[in-house]
Amino acid sequence: MNVSQTMETEEDLLTCIHIKFYHPQQSSKGLYASLPLGTRRRHSADDPLRLGRDAGSCSYSLVDPRVSRKQLCLSAYRSPHSPDLLFTVQNLSQRGQLSVNSSALGFLERMDLPDKALIRFGEYEVLIVRESGEAKASFEVEFEVLAVPPSRETCTCEPSLPPVMDTGLMNGFTAELREHEPQEADDTLLCYS
Template identity: 35%
Template structure:
């Protein structure tokens, strides 16, 4: 018989809450394969992928404008910190990922702040992190928004301004290779 003092205490789990929006979401069924609202528990070593390919991506979008793997999220722990953080990595060769006002090209990655806006194409993701104690597990919760997150949260829209004909943060579609899907 175990006493109350010997019982395991339940650790809290770090959760990334992602509110998602796309202007054509109701007509097109883009998010039909996503279970909104429920929290999905994942091992801390898991790399979570988002994109069009449902065989590779945990969260898939029914949209040919989305790359097979658009972006990935991975949990990590900074040195001298007990808090877990997320990094986001752009996996698309054809579309830049915008994290707040920072543009990420193909294979670029950055740490996610506690609250930020992530965008590509017409997709908007408001990401909010809740800290937890567990180093073994984390959770992801997707929430559906019927309104634009940029307007709802007064987020500035991002459009790079060219400096005399060239834009250092812009990628020129004509000179960079684009991802081709052999099935399209």
């Protein structure tokens, strides 16, 4: 028998949680020194993933005295209506609020995590993106540091545009652009020569 037939089957495609951090002072401090940046780590689905300052009680820690000892928790679950591994997020901080896509969570409050979520606590912005997989017993976690705040990239709001006039041009154009507006013609002139 060959080795692959005697080994237990390995789940091929694991769900992956991409956790992308941004902090305005991240370049001057070693905030992410204890995170395994750029590598995928396997995590058991029955073990909540805790993030905070305390490396002893959290799965992953941030080197920042302003972060709570236990900041947040991601817990995996399955629903009878979906084959996907889904997640909830819970605020473990007694002192600070946590927001998920602008919805505030108080201490020990939790909510279902959408496939793409912007989480904020303190000065941190954390973009969490779930990549679906078939596995049920474990998932992968990948950490990344973003150069710009994810709120700029994920903002779905459109800036307020001025109304469009009958000419098809918008108010607020500069004078040089207005020179190219269509000229009105006298409808009473005949086109015959």
